[in-house]
Amino acid sequence: MLKKIMLCESEHHDHCISKALESAEEVCAQRGVRLTPLRKRVLELVWQSHKPLGAYDILDMLSRKDGRRAAPPTVYRGLDFLLENGLIHRLASLNAYIGCRHPEVAHVGYFMICKKCHNAYELAEHTAIDTAIATEATAMGFSVDTQMVEVFGACSFCRESA
Amino acid sequence: MLKKIMLCESEHHDHCISKALESAEEVCAQRGVRLTPLRKRVLELVWQSHKPLGAYDILDMLSRKDGRRAAPPTVYRGLDFLLENGLIHRLASLNAYIGCRHPEVAHVGYFMICKKCHNAYELAEHTAIDTAIATEATAMGFSVDTQMVEVFGACSFCRESA
């Protein structure tokens, strides 16, 4: 029997979205940076699901919503702001972006990405992986600055249905 | 006192190159695939240093060498072949390619990349990191297919000179 990690903490994904927006407001207020309407909309779009989204996917959604066609820099500026403030993460292996669950504290993300349902699970900080990387680095005299860990495979739900 | 992991096993980097080419010949012969002149040249170019190279960097080097301008698919086909046969790795966070030290056995690469000298150190397989990832995955019922671990920071040499 597999342990199942849920993507949404509550019954409905809407809670994830509203909670994320709320946290974002708090975090930005606390840091004295502005969560402008554009930035907020981009964040909201990223949070539409737990699947990483490409910048141009977001751009399309944004354009559809607004009626007129937005240009790439519009969305990239939003994404850059959100990345800088730890409100989203970028997945290098997918060129995609995903909402961060714990924007209060700066951290790099560790992700398990299901190749079937495309959902990405962010692991908590200070996992064994973190420790292992630090240990390996120390052993070779390497000082770690940042890191990317992206694991691909099948999540428990997809394994079951397969 | 930091332990120093050397990039080149012998005194001269030329040994790395010739050893890599030799291994590649063996591996390809064994698998019944063809290490054509083009593929070999691409591999040789990737191995010019221990710094990850972009596809277009390789393309430029290739073009310079040949006199005439090569087109992107030329180099991408070479890279694809080398990737498929585990002769090189792709670093997703850099969109760059680097020679693999152990092409005999299929594996994903774990890399420590120095932001100062740009050299990339490939860690041996079955490190603690590997184990840690497997453990985390199991704990959440996730079956691992492949993974990407890319760590950025400062290598022992650059730390010393800083």
Added chain:
DNA sequence: CGGTAAAGAGTTATATAATAACATCTCTTT
């Protein structure tokens, strides 16, 4: 308040990374 500087957003063009689609060549086998 009103002026001003800075931050944000719009717009156009372009850089960078990768692939699609089709033609051609070059082996090997017969």
Added chain:
DNA sequence: AAAGAGATGTTATTATATAACTCTTTACCG
């Protein structure tokens, strides 16, 4: 030599991201 497969050449295009400049909005200062 012919056929077929694998490899390479060639042209065009897609996908991702940024540069450079303009205009607007906001925050701040007197």
